[in-house]
Amino acid sequence: MNGPNLRAVAAIYKFELHRFRRTWLTGLLVPVITTSLYFIVFGGAIGSRMTQIDGIPYAAFIVPGLIMMSMFTESIFNASFGIYMPKFTGTIYELLSAPVSAMETVIAYVGAAATKALIVGFIIFATAHLFVDLPVAHPFAMVGFMLLIAVSFCLFGFILGIWAQGFEQLQVIPLLIITPMTFLGGAFYSIHMLAEPWRTITLFNPIVYLISGFRWTFFGKGDVGIEFSLLFVGGMLAVCLGIIAWVFRTGYRLKK
Template sequence: MMGFNARGVWAIYKFELHRFRRTLLTGLLTPVITTSLYFIVFGSAIGSRMTEIGGVPYGAFIVPGLIMLSMFTESIFNASFGIYMPKWSGTIYELLSAPISAFETVLAYVGAAATKSMIVGLVILVTANFFVDLQILHPFWTAAFFVLIATTFCLFGFIIGIWAKSFEQLQVIPMLIIMPLTFLGGAFYSIDMLPAAWRTVTLFNPIVYLISGFRWSFYGKGDVSVEISMAATLGFFGLCLAVIWWIFRTGYRLKS
C-alpha cells in the first residue's frame, strides 16, 4: 500500500504559493485599498447615521463581514484557477498519472489556496485595526471559523475549477451567486433589522450562518446561534468533500 506522498504534496503546494509570490505586492495591496475604501464609504457615510448595531460600533461591526467577503472571493478564485490551469494546459494528465493520490492532490491545491486566502484575511484584519478598535472575545472560535471557512470555500473553488470549461465560467458562480449572497447575508448589517418576512427569506441564505458565526466569535453576538452557524459550516464542508470524492471516483471533467 502506497504511503503518504509528502514530497508530491509539498511540490504542488510550493508551486502554487510561488505563483502567489509573483504577484505578492498586488495581492496584498488590493485588500488594503479595498478595506480602506469600505471604511471610508460604509464607515463614514453609513456609520455617521447608524452608530451602533447591537451595542457594537458600526465600523467594528462590519469587520467580520469584510474579512469574509474577501476570503470567499479569494478562496474560490485561488482554488478554481489553481486546478483549472492544468486542465487548460493539458498537464492534468501528468498529474493524474503521477504517484499521488486524489486526497494528496486536493490537500496540496486546497492547502495552498487556503494559505493565500488566510493571508489576505489577516491583512484585512490588521488594516481594520487602523480604523476601528477591535475586540475578539472568543479567539479560539475566531481561528476555527477562519480556517474552516477558508478551507471550505477553497474546496468549493476546486469544484468550480474542475467544472468550468472556460475562464469565463470560472467567474460565473463567484460573481453571480456568491457575491450577491454575501451582500445579502448580513455582511454590512444585521438581518434583525429586516422586516419579519424578509428575515425569514434571508435565513435560507447559507452565507448568513457563516458570517454570523464569525461575527459572534468577535463580539459574542450573531444573527443566529453559534451552534447552528458551526453546524452549517461543517455541513457545507462535508458536502464539498463528498462532491470532490465523487469527481475523482467518476473522473468527471478530469479526463475529457
C-alpha cells in the same frame, strides 16, 4: 504499504504558493485598499448616521463581514484557478498519471489556496485596526472559524475549477451568486433590522450563518446561534468532500 507522498504534496503546494509570490504586491495591496475604501464609505458615511448595531459600533460591526467577503472571493478564485490551469494547459494528465492520490492532490491545491485566503483575511484584520478599536471575544475560535471557512470555500472552488470549461465560467458563480449572497447575508447590517417577510427569507441564505458565526467570535453575539453556523460549515465540508470523491472516482471533466 506505501505511505503518503509528502514530497508530491509539498511540490504542488510550493508551486501554487510561488504563483502567489509572483504577484504578492498586488495580492496584498488590493485587500488593504479595498478595506480602506469600505471603511471610508460604510464606516464614515453610513456609520455617522447608524452609530451602533446591537450595542456594537458600526465601524467594528462590519469588520467580520469584510473579512468573510474577501475570504470567500479569494478562496474560490485561488482554488478554482489552481486546478483549472492544469486542465487548460493539459498538464492534468501528468498529474493524474503520477503516483499522487486524489486526497494528496486535494490537500496540496486546497491547502495552498487556503493559505492565500488566510493571509488576505489576516491582512484585512490588521488593516481594520487602523480604523477602529476591534475587540475579539474568542480569538482561538476566530482563527479556527477562518480556517474552516477557507478550507470549505477552497474545496468549493476546487469543484468549480473542475466543472468550468472556460475562464468565463470561473467567474459566473463568484460574481453572480456568491457576491450578491454576501451583500444580502448581513455583511453590513443585522438581519434583525429587516422587516418580515424579508427577515425569514434571509435565513435561507447560507452566507448568513457563516458571517453570523464569524461575528460571534468577535463580539460574542450574532444573528443566528453559533451552533447553527458550525453545523452549516460542517455540512458544507462534508458535501464538498463527497463531490470531490465522486469526481475523482468517475473522472468527471478531468479526463476530457
